[in-house]
Structures are given as C-alpha cells and as structure tokens.
Amino acid sequence: MDLTTSPEQDEIISSSAAFLRDRLPITRIRALFDESSNVDDAAWSGAAELGWFVLGLPEANGGVGFGLADEVHLFREIGRGLATGPFLSTVLAARVAAFGGHAALAEAIGGGQRVGIVIPGSSTLIGADGSLTGPLQLLDCEADGLALAVSPEQAVLVRVSDLTGVTPVACIDPGVRLCRADASGVAPIARVTADVDPVQRRGHVLAAAMLVGINEAVRDLSAEHAKSRVQFDKPIGVNQAIKHPCADMAVRAQLGYAQSIFAAVANDEGREDADYHAISAHLAAGEYADLSAAATVQIMGGMGFTFEHDAHLYCKRAFVLGQLFGGTSTQLGRLLDLPSAR
Amino acid sequence: MDLAFSKEDNDFREEVRTWMTENAPRERRPRDLVAMREFDLAWQRKQYAAGWAGIGWPEQFGGRELPLTQQLIWYEEYARTSLPPIDARFVGLAHAGPTLMVRATPEHQAFHLPKILAGEVVWCQGFSEPEAGSDLASLKTKAIVDGDHLVVTGQKIWTSFGPVADYQELLVRTDFDVPKHKGITWVICDMKSPGIEARAIKTIEGGQEFAEVFYDEVRIPISNVVGGINNGWSVAMSTLSFERGTAFTVSQVQLSTSVERLIEMAKSRKSVNGRPVIEDEALAKKLARARADVAALRSLTYLNISRNARADQPGPEGSMLKLQDADLTKRVFKLALEVLGTRSLANPHEEDDSYWVDRHLLSYSSSIGGGTSEIQRNIIAERVLGLPR
Numbered sequence: 192m193d194l195t196t197s198p199e200q201d202e203i204i205s206s207s208a209a210f211l212r213d214r215l216p217i218t219r220i221r222a223l224f225d226e227s228s229n230v231d232d233a234a235w236s237g238a239a240e241l242g243w244f245v246l247g248l249p250e251a252n253g254g255v256g257f258g259l260a261d262e263v264h265l266f267r268e269i270g271r272g273l274a275t276g277p278f279l280s281t282v283l284a285a286r287v288a289a290f291g292g293h294a295a296l297a298e299a300i301g302g303g304q305r306v307g308i309v310i311p312g313s314s315t316l317i318g319a320d321g322s323l324t325g326p327l328q329l330l331d332c333e334a335d336g337l338a339l340a341v342s343p344e345q346a347v348l349v350r351v352s353d354l355t356g357v358t359p360v361a362c363i364d365p366g367v368r369l370c371r372a373d374a375s376g377v378a379p380i381a382r383v384t385a386d387v388d389p390v391q392r393r394g395h396v397l398a399a400a401m402l403v404g405i406n407e408a409v410r411d412l413s414a415e416h417a418k419s420r421v422q423f424d425k426p427i428g429v430n431q432a433i434k435h436p437c438a439d440m441a442v443r444a445q446l447g448y449a450q451s452i453f454a455a456v457a458n459d460e461g462r463e464d465a466d467y468h469a470i471s472a473h474l475a476a477g478e479y480a481d482l483s484a485a486a487t488v489q490i491m492g493g494m495g496f497t498f499e500h501d502a503h504l505y506c507k508r509a510f511v512l513g514q515l516f517g518g519t520s521t522q523l524g525r526l527l528d529l530p531s532a533r
Numbered sequence: 534m535d536l537a538f539s540k541e542d543n544d545f546r547e548e549v550r551t552w553m554t555e556n557a558p559r560e561r562r563p564r565d566l567v568a569m570r571e572f573d574l575a576w577q578r579k580q581y582a583a584g585w586a587g588i589g590w591p592e593q594f595g596g597r598e599l600p601l602t603q604q605l606i607w608y609e610e611y612a613r614t615s616l617p618p619i620d621a622r623f624v625g626l627a628h629a630g631p632t633l634m635v636r637a638t639p640e641h642q643a644f645h646l647p648k649i650l651a652g653e654v655v656w657c658q659g660f661s662e663p664e665a666g667s668d669l670a671s672l673k674t675k676a677i678v679d680g681d682h683l684v685v686t687g688q689k690i691w692t693s694f695g696p697v698a699d700y701q702e703l704l705v706r707t708d709f710d711v712p713k714h715k716g717i718t719w720v721i722c723d724m725k726s727p728g729i730e731a732r733a734i735k736t737i738e739g740g741q742e743f744a745e746v747f748y749d750e751v752r753i754p755i756s757n758v759v760g761g762i763n764n765g766w767s768v769a770m771s772t773l774s775f776e777r778g779t780a781f782t783v784s785q786v787q788l789s790t791s792v793e794r795l796i797e798m799a800k801s802r803k804s805v806n807g808r809p810v811i812e813d814e815a816l817a818k819k820l821a822r823a824r825a826d827v828a829a830l831r832s833l834t835y836l837n838i839s840r841n842a843r844a845d846q847p848g849p850e851g852s853m854l855k856l857q858d859a860d861l862t863k864r865v866f867k868l869a870l871e872v873l874g875t876r877s878l879a880n881p882h883e884e885d886d887s888y889w890v891d892r893h894l895l896s897y898s899s900s901i902g903g904g905t906s907e908i909q910r911n912i913i914a915e916r917v918l919g920l921p922r
C-alpha cells in the first residue's frame with residue numbers, strides 16, 4: 192500500500208499548475224463574464240495538445256494510458272485554478288465515444304472538441320435504449336456541440352441541436368454557462384453502460400478532485416490573509432476565531448484529498464467497493480469545499496463580499512460541482528443503498 | 534408574564550396591516566442604484582405623508598414615539614411585505630438620525646432630521662477603512678483644522694449607498710498623537726463637496742450599493758462636527774443606546790415566513806429522483822429544525838423588547854440577536870438551495886426562483902456587515918459573561 196505520488200504524478204501536478212496559471216488564470220472568469228462563451232479556444236487546444244482529455248484513456252483507444260489516480264491530480268489543479276470550460280464532461284465524453292465504438296469521435300474530443308453536461312431535472316430520464324427525455328439543464332454546452340448525460344447505469348452523448356427550447360440563463364457561477372432545454376426521446380450518438388466503463392463513478396472521483404483543489408485554494412487564501420491582515424495591532428490569525436477555522440480547512444483538505452485518491456486507486460484496481468468510495472469522495476470533498484469556501488468569505492471580511500475578490504467564486508463553483516451526478520441528496524441515498532466497504 | 538397584546542395594540546396591528554396592504558410598494562425594487570434610491574425614498578415619503586415616519590423617534594423630532602410593543606408590531610407587519618430589512622433609508626433613520634438627536638446642535642437637528650423623516654435625503658456611513666474594519670478605532674482618514682474648516686484626506690470603504698447619498702456620518706482622525714479612540718472626530722459630510730469621489734464596488738450577488746469613497750482635501754465646515762473635536766468615538770457609539778431590540782424584527786419575521794414557504798415548496802416540488810422533496814428525511818428534519826430556531830429567535834426578540842421597555846439602557850444582549858440572526862439567515866437560505874435542488878443553479882436575477890438564490894448570496898454579508906459575528910461573540914463573552922479580554 193502506498194498513497195504517495197509517483198514522479199509522473201508530480202510532473203502532472205507541476206505542469207498542469209503552470210499551464211493553468213499562465214493560460215487560464217482565475218481573472219479570466221471576470222474578463223469573460225459578459226461573453227456568451229467562457230472558453231479560451233487557444234488554451235483549450237493547448238490542453239488537448241498536452242493530452243488532458245485522454246489522459247486516462249487506454250493507449251489502445253488512442254489515449255495516454257494513465258489511471259484515474261493520475262487524472263485526479265490534473266483535476267485537482269483544474270479545481271484549484273477554477274479553470275473555465277467543460278473539462279470534466281469532455282474527459283468523460285471521450286470515454287463514452289471510445290468505449291461506445293466511435294473511435295473517430297473519441298479522437299476528435301481528445302483533439303479539442305468540447306462536450307458539456309446535462310443536469311437532469313426531476314423528470315429527466317435516460318431510457319434503456321439510451322434515449323434522453325424530459326426538461327433539463329445544460330452546463331457549458333455549445334449550440335452545435337454535444338452533451339453528455341450520465342446515470343449510474345449508463346452514459347450517453349447527444350447532439351445539443353436535437354434538444355428543443357435551448358435557452359441560455361445566467362448561472363449562479365459566473366464561470367459556468369447554463370441553458371434550459373427539453374428532450375423528447377432524443378437518440379444518443381454514442382452510449383456506454385457502466386459495466387463496460389463506469390463513467391459516473393469516474394465523474395464522482397474527478398468532481399471530488401476538483402473540490403479538493405478548491406478546498407486547498409481557499410485554505411491557502413485564508414491562511415495567507417490570517418497571517419497578513421492586521422486588526423487591533425495583531426494579525427487576525429492570532430485569534431482562535433480565525434486560527435481554528437483555518438485549521439479546519441487544512442484538515443478537510445487532507446481528508447478530501449485522501450478519499451479522492453483512495454477512490455481513484457480503488458477504481459484502477461477494480462475493487463468491488465469502488466462505487467462506494469467514489470460517491471464518498473464526491474460527498475466528502477463537496478461538503479468540505481463548501482464549508483471551507485464559506486468560512487473563507489467570512490475570514491476575508493467585507494472584501495469577501497465583493498465580486499472582485501475570488502472567495503465567492505470558490506463558493507459558487509463548489510456549489511455547481513455538488514449538483515453533478517444527481518446532487519448531494521441523491522448521492523447520499525445511493526451510498527446508503529450500497530453494501531459496506533471492504 | 535403574558536403573550537396577549539392589549540386591545541389597543543391589536544387595534545394598532547389591524548390599522549398597520551390595513552395600511553401596509555393598501556400602501557406597501559408592489560413593484561419589484563429596482564436593482565439600479567439610482568432607481569433604488571428613488572424607490573426607497575418614495576416609500577419613505579409615502580410613510581411620512583401617512584404619519585408613519587420615525588415610529589421610534591421622539592415626538593420632539595417629528596417622530597411617533599410609539600411604545601416598543603407597537604414598534605414591534607409595526608415591524609412585524611412591515612415584514613409581511615417582501616421589502617428588504619435594510620435599504621437606502623437605514624443609516625438616516627436608524628443611525629445618523631438618532632446620533633444627531635442625542636449629540637448635535639439644535640440647528641443641525643432642525644436642518645437634518647426633518648429631511649430624513651420626509652424621505653428627502655439619503656445618508657451613508659463612512660466608518661470602515663481598508664485598514665480599519667473590526668478595529669474601527671484605528672481609522673486613519675486625516676482631518677486637519679484650517680481656519681473654520683476641516684480638510685479631509687483619505688479613504689473609506691464598504692460605504693453602503695455611498696454613490697447615491699446626500700450626507701455621510703464620517704469618522705476622521707483629528708489627532709494622531711493620542712491613544713487611538715481619543716483622536717477621532719464625527720462630522721457631517723456633504724457628499725457633493727468637491728474632492729469626494731465614490732466608486733461603486735460590485736458585490737457577489739451583483740449588487741451595486743457598496744462603494745469606496747476617496748477624499749482629497751475635502752473642506753468641511755467645523756460647524757459640521759458633532760460632539761466636539763476628538764470626541765467622535767463616543768458620538769459613534771451613542772446610537773447603541775437608541776437600539777432597543779427591534780432592529781432584527783423584520784429580518785426575523787421574514788426568516789420565519791421563508792421557512793414556511795420552503796416547507797410548502799418541499800411538499801409541492803419533486804427532486805431528481807421524482808419523489809417530493811419533503812420525502813428526503815434529512816432535509817425535512819433540517820426544515821423542522823429551522824422552524825424551532827426561528828421560533829426561539831422570535832421569542833428572544835420578545836424577551837429583549839419586554840426588558841428594554843423597562844430598562845433605561847439596553848444591555849449587550851443585543852449582540853445575541855445579531856449573532857443568531859446572522860447564523861440563521863445563512864442557514865435558512867442555504868437550506869433553500871437544497872429545496873430548490875438543481876433549479877438553484879440559475880442566476881439570481883432572471884428566474885422565478887431568483888429570490889432564494891439572491892437571498893442566499895446576500896446572506897454571506899449578514900455575519901460581516903455591522904460588526905462581524907466573531908466580534909459579536911467577543912462582546913458576548915466579555916461583556917455578558919465577563920471573560921478576560
């Protein structure tokens with residue numbers, strides 16, 4: 192047993208962090224806020240060239256052949272950097288295409304074709320044949336592009352142009368583009384069942400990784416502010432009311448990270464309790480990021496309530512990531528229904 | 534002890550309710566700051582015309598001087614509207630106005646108080662600075678005496694309604710060589726004075742009412758100083774004795790209404806699994822818990838008001854109301870997002886469920902504005918329990 196990072200993983204971490212810092216800094220969220228697209232085409236192509244969208248795809252399918260545990264490190268950086276664009280759904284979509292027998296589409300996605308994700312509503316259904324029905328929401332989808340819809344049993348890709356009433360609505364997160372839409376028996380262009388590739392499980396783990404990155408980012412912001420902000424002639428961090436919430440953030444960040452990599456390795460090793468750990472990772476990291484981001488706003492004081500400061504962006508992104516794959520309440524229900532972990 | 538209001542109070546409630554139903558603005562409060570100012574002032578003018586302005590203000594200053602129970606009733610009825618607990622009228626009516634009543638000259642009182650009551654002016658509060666927030670007394674905006682004027686240079690921040698205010702209660706440092714509480718002066722600042730620039734700061738829910746205000750050798754007549762040079766700290770604190778426990782009534786009644794609406798929504802809406810939201814047991818219990826907590830908060834308001842009606846000076850217990858109001862506001866509107874489920878992804882200002890997302894984002898400020906919750910806890914621990922500082 193060893194949960195420390197390998198030299199390859201360290202390389203993923205440092206190169207992805209550097210890429211995100213240079214090409215997709217957080218300031219871009221505000222810069223692109225009034226634009227219809229939140230994606231920087233050049234940066235997206237750059238990420239494709241680095242192999243980000245097929246990192247975990249087997250070499251036989253045209254991928255880099257790394258494991259989910261390696262992808263976790265990439266997505267932790269994407270989360271930390273609040274990078275805009277449908278990274279998570281694009282990576283999952285490449286798998287649906289590859290394992291669904293659409294090699295050319297998988298290659299196109301790996302090469303930079305973006306895929307957004309469907310957020311199901313209370314009556315959205317993916318039928319046994321993979322057809323999509325019901326009112327739904329779309330995250331980071333493009334009108335002429337594809338959308339990924341996922342359930343615990345299967346994952347499908349549909350054309351956004353096959354949906355009706357696609358209407359943009361502003362999202363609570365200024366870094367995400369949201370649409371309302373309707374589907375009535377929309378046939379998928381690619382489909383894969385969970386026994387062939389557990390797409391939702393991988394989604395849980397990668398969402399968890401992004402939430403870990405968020406938790407780590409706000410922990411660092413808070414600790415830095417606690418050390419440098421002086422009130423009553425002392426850094427505010429001397430007060431336990433500030434010091435202790437910072438310590439809690441550190442603990443939560445470690446817990447979320449540990450569970451995310453455990454879940455990823457459990458998946459890579461084919462353990463039978465991999466779903467259990469994947470859902471636990473998403474739930475735990477989600478709750479932790481949420482608490483830490485809210486505490487960060489508080490530690491920042493008045494500044495934390497401004498649009499210009501990043502604190503609220505972490506809160507909002509953590510909230511959006513928590514809504515993926517059924518949302519917290521559904522995930523809690525599923526976790527309870529699973530057999531106990533090994 | 535009893536909970537029954539007198540016949541007089543009940544009649545009063547009836548009167549207020551009827552008036553509110555007929556007169557409270559029904560249009561949506563605009564988001565544009567200038568339009569918002571006009572909306573809030575028009576509402577004040579309407580109250581003024583009907584004799585409802587300054588219900589807690591002494592009669593000598595044109596107020597109604599209503600007994601505390603009737604003020605409570607007024608706020609409870611006010612809270613049935615969906616008007617926000619705090620708006621552009623707040624500083625004038627609840628802070629600067631009361632300060633002028635106890636500390637200003639008759640001339641200032643005669644000039645300013647009627648304008649505040651009549652809804653002619655907006656006041657803002659220029660206390661916080663970039664380096665002086667919780668530690669307000671460390672403020673550095675400098676005022677130099679030059680003949681019969683103060684010349685003010687420096688910066689304020691988080692000034693709510695700063696860009697649309699007519700006057701400001703401004704704290705400046707007039708002496709840098711004495712302990713920090715002793716070199717502060719409270720002065721009335723005309724926001725149209727040359728050398729003032731107010732820049733809007735956008736908030737996390739897209740609001741525009743925050744501002745930073747810059748002062749570049751702004752000349753303010755010394756006659757605008759209230760309470761004397763270097764006495765500003767005690768002047769700034771004088772409103773503490775004015776606040777009698779009703780400050781959070783509107784917020785608290787609206788919280789209770791919100792919890793009831795959320796329970797209704799949880800019963801009528803379905804979650805992603807197709808079942809009614811209320812069947813999520815964990816969520817249902819949180820809603821029940823919220824009911825208990827809003828009940829307790831309301832009871833505390835009643836208790837405080839009962840005590841304050843008998844006491845000369847309100848105690849530090851007011852901090853408890855503020856603290857719990859902040860915590861509960863954050864909790865209830867977070868719960869709202871859970872009830873809404875994925876519908877809460879949509880932006881605050883464009884959707885039918887907007888109210889909830891908007892209130893959730895606003896709730897982040899409830900534990901920061903007006904003194905943070907950490908500072909309230911310090912006050913409670915030190916002044917109520919006598920813990921060492």
Ligand SMILES: Cc1cc2nc3c(=O)[nH]c(=O)nc-3n(C[C@H](O)[C@H](O)[C@H](O)COP(=O)(O)OP(=O)(O)OC[C@H]3O[C@@H](n4cnc5c(N)ncnc54)[C@H](O)[C@@H]3O)c2cc1C
Nearest residue numbers: 430489490492493658660661666667691693898902905907
């Ligand atoms: C919605 C809103 C409206 C406002 N309107 C106005 C206005 O109109 N006019 C005005 O002058 N100001 C206004 N303010 C400013 C407000 O009063 C300050 O934000 C507040 O006092 C905190 O100061 P700060 O932002 O500098 O935070 P800081 O004082 O820097 O505090 C940062 C963090 O440190 C904590 N902290 C600081 N000291 C201690 C301590 N001794 N013990 C424990 N914890 C501590 C704080 O609780 C906070 O979590 C407003 C603020 C908000 C959010």
